[in-house]
Structures are given as C-alpha cells and as structure tokens.
Amino acid sequence: MTNTQPNVAGAIERVESHLHPIPSWDLADHPQPTGREEIWRFTPKRKFKALFDETVTPGSLEWEGTFPDGVTVTEITAEQARGLSSEAPVDRVAALAADLAPNRTLIEIAPEAELAEPVTLVARGQGGEARDQYIVKVGAFAKATIIIRFEGVASYAEKAEFIVGDGANVNIVTLQDWDAGAVHGGQRSVLVGRDAHVKSVTASLGGDVVRIQENMRYAAPGGELESYGLYFVESGQHVQHRLFVDHNQPKTKSNVDYRGALQGKGAHSVWIGDVLIRKNAEGIDTYESNKNLLLTEGCQADSVPNLEIETGEIEGAGHSSTTGRFDDLQLFYLMSRGVPEREARRLIVQGFFVEIIRRFGVAEIEEQMTARVEREIEAIEGRA
Amino acid sequence: MSTLVISDLHADVLTEEGPKPILKGVNLTVNPGEIHAIMGPNGSGKSTLAYAIAGHPKYEITSGSVTLDGTELTELSVDERAKAGLYLAMQYPVEVPGVSVANFLRSAKTALDGEAPKIRTWVKDVEEALGRLSLDKSFSGRSVNEGFSGGEKKRHEIAQLELLNPKAAILDETDSGLDIDALKVVSEGVNRYASAGDKAVILITHYTRILRYIDPTFVHVFVDGHVVESGGRELADKLEAEGYEAYVKAAK
Numbered sequence: 293m294t295n296t297q298p299n300v301a302g303a304i305e306r307v308e309s310h311l312h313p314i315p316s317w318d319l320a321d322h323p324q325p326t327g328r329e330e331i332w333r334f335t336p337k338r339k340f341k342a343l344f345d346e347t348v349t350p351g352s353l354e355w356e357g358t359f360p361d362g363v364t365v366t367e368i369t370a371e372q373a374r375g376l377s378s379e380a381p382v383d384r385v386a387a388l389a390a391d392l393a394p395n396r397t398l399i400e401i402a403p404e405a406e407l408a409e410p411v412t413l414v415a416r417g418q419g420g421e422a423r424d425q426y427i428v429k430v431g432a433f434a435k436a437t438i439i440i441r442f443e444g445v446a447s448y449a450e451k452a453e454f455i456v457g458d459g460a461n462v463n464i465v466t467l468q469d470w471d472a473g474a475v476h477g478g479q480r481s482v483l484v485g486r487d488a489h490v491k492s493v494t495a496s497l498g499g500d501v502v503r504i505q506e507n508m509r510y511a512a513p514g515g516e517l518e519s520y521g522l523y524f525v526e527s528g529q530h531v532q533h534r535l536f537v538d539h540n541q542p543k544t545k546s547n548v549d550y551r552g553a554l555q556g557k558g559a560h561s562v563w564i565g566d567v568l569i570r571k572n573a574e575g576i577d578t579y580e581s582n583k584n585l586l587l588t589e590g591c592q593a594d595s596v597p598n599l600e601i602e603t604g605e606i607e608g609a610g611h612s613s614t615t616g617r618f619d620d621l622q623l624f625y626l627m628s629r630g631v632p633e634r635e636a637r638r639l640i641v642q643g644f645f646v647e648i649i650r651r652f653g654v655a656e657i658e659e660q661m662t663a664r665v666e667r668e669i670e671a672i673e674g675r676a
Numbered sequence: 677m678s679t680l681v682i683s684d685l686h687a688d689v690l691t692e693e694g695p696k697p698i699l700k701g702v703n704l705t706v707n708p709g710e711i712h713a714i715m716g717p718n719g720s721g722k723s724t725l726a727y728a729i730a731g732h733p734k735y736e737i738t739s740g741s742v743t744l745d746g747t748e749l750t751e752l753s754v755d756e757r758a759k760a761g762l763y764l765a766m767q768y769p770v771e772v773p774g775v776s777v778a779n780f781l782r783s784a785k786t787a788l789d790g791e792a793p794k795i796r797t798w799v800k801d802v803e804e805a806l807g808r809l810s811l812d813k814s815f816s817g818r819s820v821n822e823g824f825s826g827g828e829k830k831r832h833e834i835a836q837l838e839l840l841n842p843k844a845a846i847l848d849e850t851d852s853g854l855d856i857d858a859l860k861v862v863s864e865g866v867n868r869y870a871s872a873g874d875k876a877v878i879l880i881t882h883y884t885r886i887l888r889y890i891d892p893t894f895v896h897v898f899v900d901g902h903v904v905e906s907g908g909r910e911l912a913d914k915l916e917a918e919g920y921e922a923y924v925k926a927a928k
Binding site: 620621622623624625626627628629630631632633635636639640642643644645646647 | 730731732733753754755757758759763764766769770771772773774775779780781783784785787788819820836840
C-alpha cells in the first residue's frame with residue numbers, strides 16, 4: 293500500500309535547543325542510555341530495562357473501545373503511521389514502541405462531527421511486554437472527548453499521536469490507572485490545528501513506574517492548549533511527566549497545570565516542563581505550573597520548569613513550581629473554627645486537587661477524579 | 677455564662693533564631709456581656725495574645741493559664757479550643773484554595789454541634805450570614821478567602837462569628853484596613869453578636885475609631901507584652917488625644 297499521507301514531521305523545523313533530543317525514527321539515533329543523560333537521569337533504569345531492549349517480542353494491550361457515530365478505526369502499517377505522525381520518536385523507548393508494536397491503529401473523527409458521547413478506550417495489560425502505536429486524528433471543526441484508561445499490569449510503551457484539525461475542540465483524557473507492578477513509558481505528541489482548542493487531562497494514579505513524554509505543538513496560528521495533570525505517588529512509586537510545549541506558531545496559547553500528592557517512603561515524582569517560544573511565535577501566551585504536596589516524610593518531588601524565549605514580542609510567559617509540606621497556617625485557620633485536624637487535612641488536600649479538577653470540562657472524569665481523591669485521602673488517613 | 681480568664685500568661689514567638697518572649701504576664705478577666713478593648717502600639721504583643729490563646733503553631737505558651745467557663749484552653753488542640761467556645765477573628769485571614777466557604781463552614785458547624793446542619797436550611801443560613809455583612813451570596817461558593825479584598829476578608833471573619841455564635845470572641849485588628857462603610861458593617865455585626873448579652877469579647881485594636889461604633893465595657897492599654905493601664909471609655913479618648921508615646925517611654 294502506498295502512503296499518500298503528507299509527512300508532517302518533515303515540515304517542522306529542527307529544534308535548536310539543547311534541551312530537546314532530535315526526533316528520529318531510526319533506532320540508531322537513540323542508543324542504549326547510560327542513565328546519566330539529562331532525559332534519563334531521573335528514571336529508575338532497572339525497571340525500564342525491558343523498554344530499552346530491542347530484542348523483546350511484545351504483544352499489545354487488550355483494547356476495548358466505545359466509538360460513537362462519526363468515528364472510524366483502521367489498522368494501518370508502520371509506514372502509514374510514520375507518514376501520519378507529526379513527530380518522530382524523541383527517545384529510545386518511543387522509537388522501540390513504534391518499531392516493535394504488533395499493531396498500529398488509526399482512530400479518525402470525521403470533520404465537523406460533534407460526538408454525542410466520548411470515545412472511550414480501555415487498554416488492559418495482562419502482564420508481560422506490550423507496545424502500541426496509535427494515532428488519533430480529529431477532523432476540522434469536530435467536537436470530541438477521548439478517554440483512554442490504562443489498567444492491569446504490563447511492561448508497556450506507547451508511541452501516540454493526537455492530530456487536531458483546524459477549529460476543532462477536543463478533550464483528551466488519559467488515566468494511568470495501573471495495578472501495582474506496571475511500568476509505562478513512551479511518547480505522546482499533540483498537534484494543535486489553526487484556532488483549535490485542545491484540553492488534555494493526564495492522571496497518573498497507579499503502577500510502579502510511569503514516565504511519559506508529552507510533546508505539544510501547533511500546526512498554525514491561533515491554537516489554544518490547556519494541559520492539566522494530576523498524580524498520586526505512593527511508597528516505592530515513580531511518576532514522571534515530561535512536558536514540552538513548542539510555541540512554533542504565532543498567536544498560540546498554552547496553559548499547563550500539573551499537581552501531585554506524594555506519600556510514603558521512596559515515593560518519587562518528576563515533572564519537567566519545557567516551553568520553547570520560537571522567533572516567529574509572536575503574540576503567544578503561556579503559563580505553566582507544577583505543585584506538589586508532600587504528605588509524609590521520605591518522599592521526593594523533582595520539579596523543573598524551563599522557559600526558552602527567542603522572541604520578546606509576546607503576550608505573556610510565566611511559570612511557577614511549588615513543592616511543600618502541608619500549610620500549617622491553612623490547617624490552623626480551619627481548625628480555629630472547630631474543624632478537627634483530620635477533616636482539615638482532608639479539606640485542604642481535596643481543595644488542592646479540586647482547583648484543577650473543576651477545569652477538566654468532562655463531567656464524568658471530574659466526578660471520578662473527585663471520588664479518587666477522596667479514596668487517596670482515606671488511604672493517607674489509614675496510614676497516619 | 678461565658679467568662680474568659682487570662683492569668684499571668686507568658687508566651688514566646690518561635691522564630692528561626694529561636695523562641696523570643698513576647699507576652700510577659702497578661703492578666704485579664706472578661707465576664708459575660710463585657711467587651712474589653714485592648715489597645716496598644718505596633719509590636720506590643722496584642723496579636724500574639726490573640727494567636728497564643730487560639731493555639732497558633734508559631735507561638736508557644738510558656739506559663740500561665742487561659743480558661744473559658746473554667747475549661748483550661750492552653751492544654752487543648754486548636755479545634756478543641758473552638759469547641760470549648762473560643763473564636764478568633766484574624767487580622768490576616770488565611771486563603772485556603774479549593775475549599776468553598778459553604779463546605780468549610782459546614783464542617784466547622786458539624787464539629788461544633790456534633791451533628792451536621794440540615795443541608796437545605798444551612799445554605800440559606802450561610803447566605804444570610806454573608807448578606808448581613810454585605811457579602812454577596814456567591815461568596816459561599818468561593819474558595820475560603822481566596823481573591824477576597826482586605827475588607828471582604830474582615831467581613832467574612834465577622835460573618836463566621838455570627839454564624840458559629842461562639843461563647844467568647846477575640847477580634848484581632850478587625851478594623852484595620854477598613855473604610856468607614858465597611859467599618860460600620862463590621863461593627864454592626866459584632867454588636868449583633870454581643871447583643872445576646874452573655875458573650876465575652878476581646879477587641880484588639882490600634883485605633884480608637886472602631887470604638888465609636890462598638891461600646892467597650894473596659895479599655896486596656898497593652899505595652900511590652902502586658903496590660904499597663906485599665907479604665908473605661910475615657911481611657912480610649914485619652915489615647916486618641918495623646919497617643920501611646922508616654923506608655924512606650926515608661927516601658928523602656
């Protein structure tokens with residue numbers, strides 16, 4: 293089969309920045325890491341070993357989907373997948389996911405379709421190695437919500453693409469809701485079309501190690517991106533979100549807000565927030581924020597915002613990162629009105645997450661996440 | 677019956693350089709139905725008195741006692757002090773993002789009463805309490821103190837005072853930063869609360885202005901961590917005319 297899709301990746305200029313690896317489909321460009329590289333220095337290498345290994349023969353996760361009218365699902369070839377992708381793999385894990393995935397899936401939402409129900413996908417791990425490559429292509433002016441839930445156990449890597457057409461309005465929700473023992477790596481690339489609005493929600497709730505590279509860029513001016521993240525990290529877990537927002541087009545907007553709560557010995561979260569404002573990206577507006585709440589002793593949150601600005605002709609650019617223990621003054625204020633300490637802590641943790649949950653814009657996910665926060669808080673209480 | 681008795685109270689502020697003594701033997705008895713104005717210059721320890729009694733984590737009581745209706749407060753946790761009937765209207769109310777006023781106050785009311793207030797009447801009660809302090813009912817859905825103006829924060833403190841209706845209240849510079857209209861609204865709220873006749877009220881202030889609207893039973897001059905002079909209203913008038921200078925000099 294001939295590939296008639298335009299090669300979007302080729303049209304994107306090379307990133308001059310030292311912060312971002314050069315994308316490539318060629319595995320030779322992504323040698324076995326030593327662990328000292330900037331992009332791997334935080335990652336627990338031993339648990340990621342299989343994801344670096346080109347000799348494994350992985351399966352796929354078990355995918356189950358609900359597809360409303362206006363959505364088509366097609367199996368595609370590796371070549372087609374490359375042609376459709378906006379970005380080549382930026383690291384070895386993503387490159388291997390693309391190479392080794394037994395299946396490649398294209399999910400298309402028709403132009404101007406306004407989906408009555410969300411596209412819901414459940415991807416279940418049955419233990420063992422799994423790799424997937426999938427592409428979600430949203431047609432111009434479509435309105436859609438896509439929910440992907442990862443569960444079960446697997447040693448898993450993905451190479452995912454979300455290509456959002458002009459004027460489309462899309463919510464992308466991914467829930468890393470793994471059971472203990474799961475390892476999840478890979479790369480997700482989002483391409484925002486002209487005047488399109490993309491809201492992404494990334495919630496990492498379970499698994500041993502989750503390390504996801506999330507790259508976002510714009511196909512044309514006027515695109516708007518909201519990216520929200522939420523994570524709970526417990527004893528022995530590692531959750532790493534690496535974001536790269538590439539303001540490669542003028543008049544584009546991005547707002548990133550990731551929040552996590554950590555508890556228990558060895559709980560480790562990493563958040564990397566890179567924003568690049570290119571020379572041509574005049575009139576853009578960006579803000580990124582990461583907040584971490586350390587609920588017990590012995591946990592670690594690394595938070596690294598980076599802002600590279602190649603033009604000053606912008607509306608705004610800012611970032612903030614806070615990592616802290618419980619705010620004693622908030623606790624004092626609530627308790628001074630009679631609220632018992634446990635209840636006060638519960639209200640504060642809930643409030644910390646509710647602030648972003650209520651911006652998700654997908655009612656069922658807001659409800660699920662609120663309930664989930666409740667459960668996590670109960671778990672803390674059980675521990676305290 | 678609500679009697680607040682402060683006896684020989686000593687307290688330190690906990691700083692990075694170590695504890696620093698601020699309160700140096702405070703004695704004060706507030707009987708039911710009385711309003712005691714505590715006036716003093718900046719840095720005299722007025723706010724420390726308020727925070728230490730309420731159990732603020734930055735202050736430590738080193739000796740002395742505070743009882744409310746015979747219950748020793750200094751041994752209680754912060755929430756237990758509130759359950760014993762104490763309320764502190766704070767000079768700098770704390771912002772609690774993501775926690776709505778209605779939700780917070782329902783938790784408070786539930787803890788104080790030992791049972792949850794009825795949902796339907798509760799929302800109305802909260803909105804009415806806010807309304808009496810000229811706060812729009814939309815404030816009940818907003819995060820506690822977040823994005824409130826200085827005046828709105830102070831009015832919110834007094835709205836809570838009326839709603840929770842404690843036995844004893846300490847108002848820590850509730851008047852500071854208020855314009856004259858807000859000052860009247862806040863004063864009316866305090867007067868409504870006190871009009872029950874059995875409340876013990878301590879009104880901490882730097883200025884005499886609020887005493888035009890709230891009539892104090894006693895006025896105390898507070899300098900260098902303790903009460904140096906007590907009297908009636910006329911003492912406030914004297915302070916208005918002469919300031920704190922003579923007291924500060926005498927303390928040195």
